[in-house]
Amino acid sequence: MTQDDLVWRIAGGSGDGIDSTSRNFAKALMRAGLHVFTHRHYPSRIRGGHTYVEVRASDEPVRSRGDGYNVLLALGDSFARSTEDEAYYGNEKLKPLAENLDELREGGIVIYDEGMLDEDDVADLDLETRAEENDWHLYPTDLRGIAREHGRDVMRNTAGVGVTAALLGIDPSYFETLMGESMDGDILDANLDVLSDAYEQTQEWEFTHDLEVPDGETEGEQALLNGSQGIAYGAIDEGCRFIAGYPMTPWTEVFSIMSKHLPKVGGIAEQVEDEIAAAALALGASHTGAKAMSGSSGGGFSLMSEPLGLAEMSETPVVLLEAQRAGPSTGMPTKPEQSDLEHVLYTSQGDSTRVVFAPANAEECYEQTRRAFEVAYEYQLPAIIMYDQKLEGELRNVPVEFFDRETHPDPGTILSEDEIAEAAHHASGTFARFKRDAEKGISPRSVPGQKGGRHLTSGNETNEWGHICEDPENRKDQVDRRFSKFEHIAEDLAGDESLVTRHGPADADYGVITWGSQQGTVFEAVDRLNADGQSVAALGVSQIKPFPAPEIEAFIEGVDEVVVVEMNASGQFKGLVQKELGAYGEKLSSLLKYNGNPFEPREIVEAVENTAAGDRDAPDDATTFVPATGD
Amino acid sequence: MSTFSAIDQDREIDREEFTPGVEPQPTWCPGCGDFAVLKALKGAMADIGRSPEEVLTVTGIGCSSKLNSYFGSYGFHTIHGRPLPVARAAKLANPDLEVVAAGGDGDGYGIGANHFLHSARENHDMTYIVFNNEIFGLTKGQTSPTSPMGHTSKTQPSGNAKSPIRPLSLALTAGATYVARTAATNPRQAQEIVAEAIEHDGFAHIDFLTQCPTWNKDAKSYVPYTDVQDSDEYDFDVSDHGEANAMMRTVEDKLYEGEILTGRFYVEDGRPSYGQKKREQGEMPAEPLAQRYFEDGEWERSIDFVKKHT
Numbered sequence: 001m002t003q004d005d006l007v008w009r010i011a012g013g014s015g016d017g018i019d020s021t022s023r024n025f026a027k028a029l030m031r032a033g034l035h036v037f038t039h040r041h042y043p044s045r046i047r048g049g050h051t052y053v054e055v056r057a058s059d060e061p062v063r064s065r066g067d068g069y070n071v072l073l074a075l076g077d078s079f080a081r082s083t084e085d086e087a088y089y090g091n092e093k094l095k096p097l098a099e100n101l102d103e104l105r106e107g108g109i110v111i112y113d114e115g116m117l118d119e120d121d122v123a124d125l126d127l128e129t130r131a132e133e134n135d136w137h138l139y140p141t142d143l144r145g146i147a148r149e150h151g152r153d154v155m156r157n158t159a160g161v162g163v164t165a166a167l168l169g170i171d172p173s174y175f176e177t178l179m180g181e182s183m184d185g186d187i188l189d190a191n192l193d194v195l196s197d198a199y200e201q202t203q204e205w206e207f208t209h210d211l212e213v214p215d216g217e218t219e220g221e222q223a224l225l226n227g228s229q230g231i232a233y234g235a236i237d238e239g240c241r242f243i244a245g246y247p248m249t250p251w252t253e254v255f256s257i258m259s260k261h262l263p264k265v266g267g268i269a270e271q272v273e274d275e276i277a278a279a280a281l282a283l284g285a286s287h288t289g290a291k292a293m294s295g296s297s298g299g300g301f302s303l304m305s306e307p308l309g310l311a312e313m314s315e316t317p318v319v320l321l322e323a324q325r326a327g328p329s330t331g332m333p334t335k336p337e338q339s340d341l342e343h344v345l346y347t348s349q350g351d352s353t354r355v356v357f358a359p360a361n362a363e364e365c366y367e368q369t370r371r372a373f374e375v376a377y378e379y380q381l382p383a384i385i386m387y388d389q390k391l392e393g394e395l396r397n398v399p400v401e402f403f404d405r406e407t408h409p410d411p412g413t414i415l416s417e418d419e420i421a422e423a424a425h426h427a428s429g430t431f432a433r434f435k436r437d438a439e440k441g442i443s444p445r446s447v448p449g450q451k452g453g454r455h456l457t458s459g460n461e462t463n464e465w466g467h468i469c470e471d472p473e474n475r476k477d478q479v480d481r482r483f484s485k486f487e488h489i490a491e492d493l494a495g496d497e498s499l500v501t502r503h504g505p506a507d508a509d510y511g512v513i514t515w516g517s518q519q520g521t522v523f524e525a526v527d528r529l530n531a532d533g534q535s536v537a538a539l540g541v542s543q544i545k546p547f548p549a550p551e552i553e554a555f556i557e558g559v560d561e562v563v564v565v566e567m568n569a570s571g572q573f574k575g576l577v578q579k580e581l582g583a584y585g586e587k588l589s590s591l592l593k594y595n596g597n598p599f600e601p602r603e604i605v606e607a608v609e610n611t612a613a614g615d616r617d618a619p620d621d622a623t624t625f626v627p628a629t630g631d
Numbered sequence: 632m633s634t635f636s637a638i639d640q641d642r643e644i645d646r647e648e649f650t651p652g653v654e655p656q657p658t659w660c661p662g663c664g665d666f667a668v669l670k671a672l673k674g675a676m677a678d679i680g681r682s683p684e685e686v687l688t689v690t691g692i693g694c695s696s697k698l699n700s701y702f703g704s705y706g707f708h709t710i711h712g713r714p715l716p717v718a719r720a721a722k723l724a725n726p727d728l729e730v731v732a733a734g735g736d737g738d739g740y741g742i743g744a745n746h747f748l749h750s751a752r753e754n755h756d757m758t759y760i761v762f763n764n765e766i767f768g769l770t771k772g773q774t775s776p777t778s779p780m781g782h783t784s785k786t787q788p789s790g791n792a793k794s795p796i797r798p799l800s801l802a803l804t805a806g807a808t809y810v811a812r813t814a815a816t817n818p819r820q821a822q823e824i825v826a827e828a829i830e831h832d833g834f835a836h837i838d839f840l841t842q843c844p845t846w847n848k849d850a851k852s853y854v855p856y857t858d859v860q861d862s863d864e865y866d867f868d869v870s871d872h873g874e875a876n877a878m879m880r881t882v883e884d885k886l887y888e889g890e891i892l893t894g895r896f897y898v899e900d901g902r903p904s905y906g907q908k909k910r911e912q913g914e915m916p917a918e919p920l921a922q923r924y925f926e927d928g929e930w931e932r933s934i935d936f937v938k939k940h941t
Contacts, residue, residue, distance in 0.1 A: 428652025
């Protein structure tokens with residue numbers, strides 16, 4: 001460990017309040033001055049089923065979920081009406097306890113609800129023996145009993161927080177304040193009683209562990225938010241005032257946040273019949289001059305293939321989101337994967353002119369969403385933000401001042417009526433919307449309702465007036481003009497270190513390249529490797545198209561070997577690197593993970609150590625190592 | 632100069648202003664019913680005094696959807712079956728525009744049928760003209776959703792075993808507040824109905840019968856027709872949902888028996904359009920979204936929302 005951290009896992013059934021409890025727990029630690037990071041694991045069902053959330057806290061910035069955890073709060077299942085009754089998901093009464101023990105670190109703490117598990121059940125787990133072997137510290141507590149005494153069964157989560165606070169030395173007033181912010185009346189009173197009772201009772205125990213919450217102090221006021229919130233807030237600040245969508249996990253969260261906030265800032269949010277319509281609506285709004293977005297996850301994005309192509313051909317600016325989950329088809333709805341890269345790059349017919357970003361964390365989600373709008377509206381093409389189920393829901397603390405930015409109420413390349421009057425027109429009065437000689441390949445546009453700007457926009461190839469044209473010379477000119485935008489976009493984006501982030505020593509022997517949501521985990525692994533005496537640098541790529549060829553080539557040239565880390569089975573990003581650079585097959589190996597869980601730092605550490613030792617094995621059963629073709 | 636000064640101009644409009652002058656000749660076949668729609672639309676715009684620059688026509692794909700290549704307003708020629716969602720958003724984003732969506736029977740009743748149902752259900756304030764010639768024309772004569780049962784084509788060589796779709800009844804059931812049928816062979820009525828539909832506050836659907844002289848020679852050229860409003864034989868209340876529905880069933884049955892009935896079949900005034908509802912609920916601004924980019928006024932910032940996460 002290169003940092004002093006504590007990872008608390010709360011486990012139970014969906015419906016036990018795991019999400020809200022963990023959010024409050026993370027917020028309490030953030031307010032106590034710590035850096036926090038959460039990791040969510042949940043099944044694709046509404047109630048019941050095993051779910052957990054981890055909250056990692058440290059005195060230093062946290063980049064990933066870390067390896068394993070050290071405090072388990074195992075709630076029962078809310079549907080187990082009594083210990084004799086079968087739980088909702090069958091008779092697996094021990095699930096929140098049994099399912100989670102494998103990843104508990106040595107010296108860890110287990111708090112479980114003895115009110116819902118009898119001694120025989122626990123004996124089946126051989127818990128005492130395992131605790132002795134791993135130096136675990138067991139604190140069976142009648143959480144349900146405490147909850148019942150002051151309120152209802154479901155307040156077991158509050159009781160568990162009270163016990164945790166006492167065991168780890170967290171001031172319970174943080175939780176009291178947070179509860180006061182989200183509840184009132186009898187519910188608040190009951191919860192406060194449960195909390196203080198649990199806290200007081202625990203204080204009287206004999207503690208056998210030596211874990212406690214680290215001391216920390218963050219600078220300035222912090223906000224706790226996830227990638228979805230980063231995207232939504234970036235869009236709002238960049239002037240997005242229209243969103244249309246159809247619900248699909250995990251994209252739905254951005255859609256919900258935007259639906260809640262857009263009307264407050266004078267925008268429009270629309271839930272519509274399907275994703276084809278959703279993206280088509282975004283184009284309709286953009287065509288009339290609004291900054292517009294839509295989005296979906298893999299399956300829904302497949303439907304958007306048509307309007308995406310229309311946006312490219314008709315040069316209609318739009319921002320689309322692609323929240324990846326494990327595929328193909330409906331795959332695993334609540335599990336992350338990075339396997340839609342080729343889908344996003346190549347879907348829809350014809351040669352594509354789209355820009356693609358893949359942010360690393362909540363801050364980059366904000367920044368790159370703004371960037372996506374900026375590029376889309378300046379260059380009149382679709383820009384896509386790829387993220388995934390991991391980034392969608394993981395919370396981390398970001399300084400509030402990060403969001404203290406200027407808004408951008410610029411209509412992009414839409415001309416004012418005065419400017420239109422000066423621009424080229426056909427003798428008939430039609431505006432030369434797609435005139436070829438425009439700077440940077442951009443043809444400034446008019447929007448319906450503007451005087452002097454009438455023209456036709458089409459999904460067919462057109463001439464400069466926007467009229468359908470199959471003349472070979474015109475076709476080549478128009479394609480060349482649209483493609484010429486990319487060199488200018490690449491120039492605009494060059495040098496942005498949040499898009500291509502180098503991490504680690506300048507003269508490293510080994511390199512790790514990754515993209516999107518795995519960047520934080522890789523950077524943490526690289527820090528650990530260097531602390532252990534290795535010489536490793538990492539490159540985190542958030543700019544997918546235009547492909548940052550010079551930066552990636554320079555990185556690969558500078559090291560002996562490179563491991564490309566990504567969450568898919570076919571090495572899609574590695575394939576893209578080789579396609580774009582036309583070389584390096586002998587230098588690039590792949591570390592892949594596609595079991596539904598994101599990478600843990602130790603897997604990357606081990607893979608690089610193996611590589612350095614000339615060993616081509618995967619670090620564990622959960623990952624796959626594909627050696628470079630030169631091996 | 633304001634941002635959208637082309638809107639609400641108070642002047643006489645000449646129908647010829649809608650001839651774009653860029654695309655010289657329509658590529659429609661001689662005798663095609665599509666010419667009648669173009670003519671009716673130009674006339675209607677002049678009748679109600681809309682200027683070319685305050686009108687947006689959104690079309691799908693097919694012969695019909697070339698409409699806006701020959702119509703000199705703002706136009707967006709989109710993709711097969713998708714004009715409605717594009718048009719809906721354009722109207723929401725700029726409520727001052729006059730938005731007309733158009734496409735063919737394959738476009739609108741086949742691939743785009745789902746959008747048709749939902750656009751009607753939501754009662755968007757716009758006009759939707761479907762050029763119904765009972766055939767896929769531009770792809771050279773395949774069976775369409777409105778082709779009669781038994782119709783043979785290269786893709787249905789043994790004859791169409793499906794009964795044709797009932798567009799008027801569908802529009803009504805889904806929630807359209809203006810439903811009419813007119814025919815290319817009745818230009819006076821067509822122009823009146825198109826003008827009425829454009830002025831209607833809500834979703835106005837026109838099933839426009841257009842003969843295809845090339846690929847659907849067997850089909851009637853929609854003469855003789857009867858205008859139900861001019862006929863003593865048909866007496867029903869266009870504002871009564873039940874009577875309108877019964878009348879539409881009759882009309883849709885008779886079409887395939889060779890009797891062409893046209894006219895207004897349902898007109899509901901007073902139901903607020905979707906945009907109006909959204910504005911009443913405070914979910915949508917009254918002014919065009921783009922207006923604010925030009926006005927460059929006070930902009931809300933996300934930091935106010937972020938503070939809730941501290």
